[in-house]
Amino acid sequence: MDMRVMMSDAWGMSNERMGAAIGAVFGLVYVLVNAGELPSAASLTIRLLGAAAFAGLVVTLVVRRNVGSGAGQRDSRAAGFSRGYWMVVGVEVVALFGGLRLINGPLDIAEASVGWVSLVVGLHFVALAVVWRNPFVRWLGVAIAVCGAIGLALALADASVAAIAVISGIVPGFLLLGTGWWYALGHGDRPTGLADS
Numbered sequence: 089m090d091m092r093v094m095m096s097d098a099w100g101m102s103n104e105r106m107g108a109a110i111g112a113v114f115g116l117v118y119v120l121v122n123a124g125e126l127p128s129a130a131s132l133t134i135r136l137l138g139a140a141a142f143a144g145l146v147v148t149l150v151v152r153r154n155v156g157s158g159a160g161q162r163d164s165r166a167a168g169f170s171r172g173y174w175m176v177v178g179v180e181v182v183a184l185f186g187g188l189r190l191i192n193g194p195l196d197i198a199e200a201s202v203g204w205v206s207l208v209v210g211l212h213f214v215a216l217a218v219v220w221r222n223p224f225v226r227w228l229g230v231a232i233a234v235c236g237a238i239g240l241a242l243a244l245a246d247a248s249v250a251a252i253a254v255i256s257g258i259v260p261g262f263l264l265l266g267t268g269w270w271y272a273l274g275h276g277d278r279p280t281g282l283a284d285s
């Protein structure tokens with residue numbers, strides 16, 4: 089049995105909501121880590137907003153855990169942790185660590201790291217959209233990848249670390265949190281393969 093299905097059964101959530109909850113955890117990490125590059129008042133405000141968005145999402149998922157989580161819906165969902173999923177994740181890991189090794193080593197542009205991470209994470213979502221036949225995930229991936237590409241360009245242009253952190257770290261973090269809210273409120277609970285444009 090698919091691990092995501094087992095987790096979603098235990099929590100009483102659809103696969104999409106469980107996936108969105110996991111993505112929201114990473115979104116919160118993005119926000120908390122990258123807000124550290126901002127002045128203290130802005131950093132605290134953004135971290136509190138991220139934490140509040142995440143806490144509200146958890147409460148919403150618990151309250152709505154049985155809404156739209158019927159077994160028939162689970163059967164029509166995307167592949168979950170299938171072979172295609174693991175192939176995408178494998179390529180992502182190699183790209184992440186290989187790119188970061190170059191960025192922090194011979195290229196010596198450590199400020200480009202967050203841009204690289206967001207570019208790779210975004211492209212990983214684009215690939216997963218194909219595996220899962222989910223157009224919403226594709227749009228999320230494109231948005232995060234664009235944030236990463238802009239961050240890389242800013243790093244190459246010698247922009248401030250704070251600007252790079254906002255564009256390539258904080259914005260993608262809130263995109264992931266927003267996606268968690270989208271699914272938590274039931275907007276993503278529909279069979280895959282519909283409206284694939």
